Amino acid sequence: QSALTQPASVSGSPGQSITISCTGTSSDIGGFNYVSWYQQPPGKAPKLIIYFVTKRPSGVSNRFSGSKSGNTASLTISGLQPEDEADYYCTSYTSSITYVFGAGTKVTVL
């Protein structure tokens, strides 16, 4: 299984909105709504921020939102803040009863 495709880096100024794309195939993103997103600050474990394409766990800021169209999922961070600097990973359940991760996107707040 090939990794989902994410941009290596995305940057924005405080207060701006940024969007991270995550492209897969009909065997993963396109075939299921089981897309989730994780935030990983440097040196720390990943943290779930979006599941089932659009759902936010309790305690996660509503500045984070998710969507999907066809084989591509997206994570939008609105009102970008310095503490949003981290690596972000998408993942999808697949038709092979496995998970596949994206390669990760480094978000920089300018």
Place this chain on the structure above:
Amino acid sequence: QLQLQESGPGLVKPSETLSLTCTVSGGSIGSSNYYWGWIRQPPGKGLEWIGSMFYSGNTYYNPSLKSRVTISVDMSKNQFSLKLTSVTAADTAVYYCAREERFLYYMDVWGKGTTVTVSS
């Protein structure tokens, strides 16, 4: 509050077997709503799903690692374990254990991770 803690040797020799344990506290590994999984992250690289198991013993593995991986459970200790055989330097990584929601397929609780280096 559910917590997961990885433990095991930090250094493994090439060709030997990597063995890690994840201890679950604050909840039961026998819950019917969750799988229990392992994910790894080589230095400077992205996350890679290794595999998952259900408390009943059903297991699911990454096809690229399937021939070398075994995940098992010890209900009496509320632990699950990872064994990876015939390791090479490419298996050097931070290894995370995580709880996987069974019906909507996401990882909602993660351990802090443990670093394993493969070197002679």
